[in-house]
Every structure is written in C-alpha cells, then in structure tokens.
Amino acid sequence: MKHETNIPYKIYLSENEMPRNWYNVRADMKEKPAPLLHPATGVPMGYDDLRNVFCDELVRQELDDDTREIPIPQAVLDFYKMYRPSPLVRAYCLEETLQTPAKIYYKFEGNNTSGSHKLNSAIAQAYYAKQQGLTGVTTETGAGQWGTALSMACAYLGLDCKVYMVKCSYEQKPFRREVMRTYGASVTPSPSMDTAVGRKILSEHPGTTGSLGCAISEAVEAAASAPGYRYVLGSVLNQVLLHQSIIGLEAKAALDKYGIIPDIIIGCAGGGSNLGGLIAPFMGEKLRGLRDYRIIAVEPASCPSLTRGRFAYDFCDTGKVCPLAKMYTLGSGFIPSSSHSGGLRYHGMNSVLSQLYHDGYMEAISVEQTKVFEAAEYFARTEGILPAPESSHAIRAAIDEALHCKETGEDKTIVFGLTGTGYFDMAAYEKFHNGEMRDSIPTDEELERSFALLPSLQ
Amino acid sequence: MKHETNIPYKIYLSENEMPRNWYNVRADMKEKPAPLLHPATGVPMGYDDLRNVFCDELVRQELDDDTREIPIPQAVLDFYKMYRPSPLVRAYCLEETLQTPAKIYYKFEGNNTSGSHKLNSAIAQAYYAKQQGLTGVTTETGAGQWGTALSMACAYLGLDCKVYMVKCSYEQKPFRREVMRTYGASVTPSPSMDTAVGRKILSEHPGTTGSLGCAISEAVEAAASAPGYRYVLGSVLNQVLLHQSIIGLEAKAALDKYGIIPDIIIGCAGGGSNLGGLIAPFMGEKLRGLRDYRIIAVEPASCPSLTRGRFAYDFCDTGKVCPLAKMYTLGSGFIPSSSHSGGLRYHGMNSVLSQLYHDGYMEAISVEQTKVFEAAEYFARTEGILPAPESSHAIRAAIDEALHCKETGEDKTIVFGLTGTGYFDMAAYEKFHNGEMRDSIPTDEELERSFALLPSLQ
Numbered sequence: 001m002k003h004e005t006n007i008p009y010k011i012y013l014s015e016n017e018m019p020r021n022w023y024n025v026r027a028d029m030k031e032k033p034a035p036l037l038h039p040a041t042g043v044p045m046g047y048d049d050l051r052n053v054f055c056d057e058l059v060r061q062e063l064d065d066d067t068r069e070i071p072i073p074q075a076v077l078d079f080y081k082m083y084r085p086s087p088l089v090r091a092y093c094l095e096e097t098l099q100t101p102a103k104i105y106y107k108f109e110g111n112n113t114s115g116s117h118k119l120n121s122a123i124a125q126a127y128y129a130k131q132q133g134l135t136g137v138t139t140e141t142g143a144g145q146w147g148t149a150l151s152m153a154c155a156y157l158g159l160d161c162k163v164y165m166v167k168c169s170y171e172q173k174p175f176r177r178e179v180m181r182t183y184g185a186s187v188t189p190s191p192s193m194d195t196a197v198g199r200k201i202l203s204e205h206p207g208t209t210g211s212l213g214c215a216i217s218e219a220v221e222a223a224a225s226a227p228g229y230r231y232v233l234g235s236v237l238n239q240v241l242l243h244q245s246i247i248g249l250e251a252k253a254a255l256d257k258y259g260i261i262p263d264i265i266i267g268c269a270g271g272g273s274n275l276g277g278l279i280a281p282f283m284g285e286k287l288r289g290l291r292d293y294r295i296i297a298v299e300p301a302s303c304p305s306l307t308r309g310r311f312a313y314d315f316c317d318t319g320k321v322c323p324l325a326k327m328y329t330l331g332s333g334f335i336p337s338s339s340h341s342g343g344l345r346y347h348g349m350n351s352v353l354s355q356l357y358h359d360g361y362m363e364a365i366s367v368e369q370t371k372v373f374e375a376a377e378y379f380a381r382t383e384g385i386l387p388a389p390e391s392s393h394a395i396r397a398a399i400d401e402a403l404h405c406k407e408t409g410e411d412k413t414i415v416f417g418l419t420g421t422g423y424f425d426m427a428a429y430e431k432f433h434n435g436e437m438r439d440s441i442p443t444d445e446e447l448e449r450s451f452a453l454l455p456s457l458q
Numbered sequence: 459m460k461h462e463t464n465i466p467y468k469i470y471l472s473e474n475e476m477p478r479n480w481y482n483v484r485a486d487m488k489e490k491p492a493p494l495l496h497p498a499t500g501v502p503m504g505y506d507d508l509r510n511v512f513c514d515e516l517v518r519q520e521l522d523d524d525t526r527e528i529p530i531p532q533a534v535l536d537f538y539k540m541y542r543p544s545p546l547v548r549a550y551c552l553e554e555t556l557q558t559p560a561k562i563y564y565k566f567e568g569n570n571t572s573g574s575h576k577l578n579s580a581i582a583q584a585y586y587a588k589q590q591g592l593t594g595v596t597t598e599t600g601a602g603q604w605g606t607a608l609s610m611a612c613a614y615l616g617l618d619c620k621v622y623m624v625k626c627s628y629e630q631k632p633f634r635r636e637v638m639r640t641y642g643a644s645v646t647p648s649p650s651m652d653t654a655v656g657r658k659i660l661s662e663h664p665g666t667t668g669s670l671g672c673a674i675s676e677a678v679e680a681a682a683s684a685p686g687y688r689y690v691l692g693s694v695l696n697q698v699l700l701h702q703s704i705i706g707l708e709a710k711a712a713l714d715k716y717g718i719i720p721d722i723i724i725g726c727a728g729g730g731s732n733l734g735g736l737i738a739p740f741m742g743e744k745l746r747g748l749r750d751y752r753i754i755a756v757e758p759a760s761c762p763s764l765t766r767g768r769f770a771y772d773f774c775d776t777g778k779v780c781p782l783a784k785m786y787t788l789g790s791g792f793i794p795s796s797s798h799s800g801g802l803r804y805h806g807m808n809s810v811l812s813q814l815y816h817d818g819y820m821e822a823i824s825v826e827q828t829k830v831f832e833a834a835e836y837f838a839r840t841e842g843i844l845p846a847p848e849s850s851h852a853i854r855a856a857i858d859e860a861l862h863c864k865e866t867g868e869d870k871t872i873v874f875g876l877t878g879t880g881y882f883d884m885a886a887y888e889k890f891h892n893g894e895m896r897d898s899i900p901t902d903e904e905l906e907r908s909f910a911l912l913p914s915l916q
Contacts, residue, residue, distance in 0.1 A: 082841065111569045152842055156551070174888070179844060179881075181891050381642065426632070
C-alpha cells in the first residue's frame, strides 16, 4: 500500500481549527449574479418582497453580494461539532487500483444521518427561523436527503417541519419517509389536496406522480398560508451556497495544514449546493488572482443545465410562484427522463455558479448514469464507502482525470466532493447489477421545445 | 449548550495513536473459558480438529488463552485507517435534554458502509484467509451487517465471498442484499437447495423462512465441500472478540488522553462481539485488580441468554455440525419471537463473556423492544445519529443510568457502545411510529422446554 507517511488517510481538523465564518464568494465576483425578479412583474425583488416567503436573516444573506465573511452563529457551530469537521480522505486505495500517479482526495460529507452535505444549510436555516420566533418551516424534497436534513435540524431546535415529498419518491422510498418521521416531521406526498396548486395539478393530471417543481410550489403556498411559517430550500439559492461554503473552507484548511495545493477540484452539480460550497474558497482565490485551479462541475447527461442549457431568466418552480432567477436552465417545464440521481434532476443552476460558468471560471461536463454507477461500484469496492448516485458523478470525473494522468504521467492533485452515501439508493444499484439501467439523453428538439417556453423578459 | 471546553464533542485519535495490537482478555482471566468440544464425541477440540473449518491462524487465535497482545497485521491496520479510529463522542446534547449530571460518552462504530463494528473482524478474518492462499470464505448473515462487512473486506482483498442469508431477511431486506452484491458477494437465501442440510430442512419444513442457526449449518457445509474455502463467523467466537478489542482499546486511549475514568461501561449483547470488544481493556484492568468498573451487558427481553439462560455446553447451530461451546444459552432449539434486533437474536453468548458473567465480573439486564425504540428515537432527535435497534439497547440502558444519576445527583461517567446505524431498519421504525410494535417475552415454560433439549455432557 502506497502511503505517504506524512499524510494520513483522513485529515481531520480539530474543533478549534474549524471555520467560524462562512465565505460569501459573491463578494469577490466582479460580475455579480443577476438579481431575483418578481414572477408577475419582472421587477427586481428586495428585502421586503422576499421576507414573506423566507426568514428575515436568510433574505439578508440571499441579497448580500458584498460581505465576504459572515459569522456562523454559535448554536450552528455547536451543531456542526456534532458531525463536523468532515474528513478529507486521501484515496490511497483508489490511486493504487487505478495505478495512477495522480493524488486523489475527497471531502466526505456522508457521515451524518441525513447522509449528505444538506445538513450544513438545514441547521442554519432552521436556526434563523427559530431566532425569528417562527413556529415552523415548510419545504419540498425529491430524493429525500434535504427533507431528512431539515427534519433533523428542526427536531434539534424544536421547530415544526412540514415536508412535501415528490409522490413517486414517497412511494418508492418509504424508508426515507420513516427517517423524517423519526425526527418528528410531517411528510405529505406531492401533489396533495392540501394546497390550491396541488389540487389544480391533481385535477389536471389525476395520475401524476409529482415533480420537484410542483412540490416547491406546494411548500411555498403552505408557508404563505400558515401564520408563523416560512419556506426553506436546500439548494439553488445563494444563501445555501453560503452555508455550504463550510465544505470548501474545511477542505482548504485541511489541505493547507499539510501544504497541499490541488490542481483540479471536482463537484457534482444539481442545483449547485454542493459544488458551490466545495469550490467557494478556491474560486475566491481564483477570482482574486491569487491562484489558478481547474474547477469542474459534473452533471447528469439526462439533466444537463450547464452543458446544454440557456443562460436566461427562468421560473424556479412549476407553479411559477417563486422569484425568477437568471441561471443556466433547461426550462422550468423540462422534465428530465427517469434517473436515479434525484438530487441532480433540477432544471436550473444556482445564479452564482451560472455567472461564474458564464464568465469562464469553471468547466462543466455531463456523464451518463451507467458510467456513473460503474464508477460508484468501483469506488465502493476500493475505498469502502458506498456512494450516493449524485456523488458518484464526481467520482466518475475524478477517476477519468486520474486515468488521464496515468496516460500523461502527471502527478496532479485532484480533490472531489463525496457528498453522501447511497444506502437509500439500493433499488438503483439493483437495476445496475441486473443490467436493467438505461441512459436517456434529451434530444436537441426536446430542449428547443422547452427553451421556447422561457419567459420573455431576458 | 453545556460544553466543557477542554473536552471536544468527538475525540479522535490520530493515526499514530491507533492501537497496533489486539488485546486478548483471556490472558488475564484466572478461570479460562471452557474448551470447544466435538459435537459428536464431546472431546475437546484442538488445532487439527478445527482447521478444516476455520483458517489456520484464526484457529490459533481461537485457542490462545495466554498471549495478552496479538499484533494487528499491517494490511489490517491499513484497512482500519480507511474508517478508523472511530470517534468517541461526548453526548453533550443528550446530557442536556436529560438534565442529568452524568457525563455520557459513546463509541460510534457506524461510520462505515457495513454500518457497524462488524468490519473490524471481517477484515481480519478475510486477511488470514487470503494469507493462507484460500479462494474464498462462506458465512451466514441474519440482519445483514456481518454479511455486508465481510463482502466489503473480501472485495478489498480479492477473495470470493458466499453469504447464506436467512430467507426472511433476504426477502424483507432486499437493499442489504444489494449492498453485498455491490461488493461482489454471492448471496443465497437460506435454507437453500445448495446444501444437504438446506435440502433436509426444506423437505421437513417446506414453508420455512429460515433461521440463523440453519444458515450457519449451510455455510459450514458449503465451506467444507468446496476446496480452498473456509467458514468465517461474525460473533460468538473468541477470535471475534479479540479483533473487536480494537473498539475498547481505542475508546480507552481516547479517554486516557483526556484523563477521563469511566464509572459504567455499557454494551448491547447478542453473540457478544461488540460487548466483548468494547469492554476488553477495561475488563483487563478489573481482572488484574488495577481498577473497578461497572460493566453492563444489555440484551433483548425476547432473547435473554445471560439473564435467563443456563450456563452449559450447547450446540452453536441448528444442524449441530459446529463445535459445542460452554456458554449461557437458551438452547439451540430456542426460537426467539419476532424482534427487530436481528443482530441480538442468537440463542447463546460467547464463552469468554459467559465465564466472566458467571464469575461476577459483569452485570446483565434485559430490555423490551418498545422501550428500546423509544430510546432510539429520543437519541436520534437529540444526538442526530439514527441508531440501529441493536445499538439502541445500550442507549436505553445508558439513558436509564443517566436518569438514575439525575435522581441521586451523582455525576457518573458512562461510556456505551453505539455499534451501528439503523438505515436498513426503517421498517421497524415504521412499526414503532404506527404503534404496531409489540413486546414478546418467552415464558418460563418455554425456556424449560428448550433447556430440556440441552446436550447431556455437562
């Protein structure tokens, strides 16, 4: 076993080395992300427009393009200490089986019961809701990781938690639902008869199994119609990227501790929460001209917002009740083909990441799910950890980069984000084992039809 | 949040603080555990008798009552570094919500894909099989944690792995099965038509959903009839306790690092692998008269081998092909009522632990599963981690001890073993949430009928 004796398998920061501030990458962007617009009027939305939907402090964070460092509240730091710092792992075994000169590290966010990085923002959002004296929060969940994370955070703080879970996930993933119930959350299959938007969708499409965009609309309506409730979201928003910067800050501190400078940083990308968090401090150095890194977003070929989408204002939800955001989008009406990476099936990409990609600060690639599961299984057998399908997009890209290094003989240092575990995704693994998994990529015509429905206020 | 600034939430050892030897508690026992006996002749079994079933080195470890410290092979140490040291966590949040003056620590073994401590012995056993030049190993699994752990270890070392999975688990836990398949194991529902013992059981009980004792018999037969294969077992054996001593050694090193001396050590007990591993170095000090600890084994009321069993020689499996062991037993024909702690449903208890209990070195209590799930949910909501039902037996006892401290005002230090996570046990949590979980305790008459069938060679 190749093992550099000065670098352990897992680099853990001590408690007093943990970051005490989140890093807001917008402060270092010359081209700021475009503002959110009102869905009906097209007018930029300010603090007063947004605080009916979101908690006050979270609106401030959403709109803050200037403050570089934002203190993490003590209660959030205390909660972080229950499952953080997460390890930065040197993938010695993977390097050895690949026979690559590359050095591979991964930041592993799966060692908490939510099974992913989502908890980093869930606790922050729940904390600000509690601080504001609210009764509870509503949200949607697709694959279930965000709903689980929010349930955990709310249980810890004594806050009500109402989750609209996309109906097909609710039925296919009963165990995810039970985890949320263990944490005291109420879980409703979406679309439901609880909301006007749900009833409308059910009357128009009686047999529908739901979608994330629809569940968002229901959760927003439920928050607006219940006193003392606000809506919270696990990705796409700038505030979420801010909270998730803890991933990158810890990773960078761990690397710095051993004098390691990465060449390539790789993250999977759905709405952008993990990618934006992982790359934040590295992107900051790049924006400030201090250092250069290759930064690669990896998205599913079935839902390729960065690689094949339009950079345009679009609706964030099916019901068109949420603000409009300027982002790389496949169109809010785009329905990705069946895929087992539920966390990467969102039609758009966070505005900050979209702007950075548009301005050439990062690359993006898309990969097919059979290739992703090949990488997932290979990784599980060599590194032990059973990865989530979402995370395995990054594994695929990291392996491909490491194999490229093998060809060229370069000993590049690769860091990728391993966002979570696949324990609730075994039905997908089963399909893969049985040779029943198919790849499905949207045609250009499908995308053109979807783009034609983009709002006309570009 | 109460937080002693000098003691972090999680105490991690660094790589160079990790133990390099396993600790063999038998070396410090005045009364050694009774030898294994041949199931047909009743004659004590030696090295040559056992090596047809087990790997050579593992037989040596099984029979070694004298060597106190046994070096951990470098390859096993390397593998340990992929997921160890496991954290010793200070349960600050649990203490706070319980309002107890007690200090509670738990050694958390769930942060690896097998989801439990089982991996500690799986990698050791697989390593010795590989060293011996074997092709593969066979085993049984009930709840699936051991089978998963062994699959991971075999995938890492390139060894075949054939798992006989109790049929009802195979059908009820398809995701566990898929995890094993991800690691390349072949998984057969037991009883099967693959073995003579399986065919016999199926012909006598056509509709049977299997049992652990039956799966053991099949796995032993499969190993004996395939050249280059040996049988491995995840609990009950002394070699397993030896490997699992890594849990207690790490826990003790972490406590020593901060000058913490526990008063009470609590572990859940099925076959004894976790309990024996956790308590090993503490028991060693107790046996040598260096320090006193209260050591508490917690078993399910539905399968109470220590608290209601007989200390007697008994068969280890249903097919009566395995050696006879002297242990606390409910009788090899005892079938515990349906319970959701599959890992604690074994009829007997490891011989070392049985002897220590018999000699008064530890206590034992039994708890009902509804009380266990109450504690599990309480723990999940306060400490975040979703515990396995098995582990939650220890949580129940730790909470009860902490509440007792609250009454008496004592600030005792409690350490318990949190052996694993409950991600594959959500069907049980669902029953609990829906109020459908029942407790079932064997009657004295049932136990007497079972004891009547104990072999007569006591």
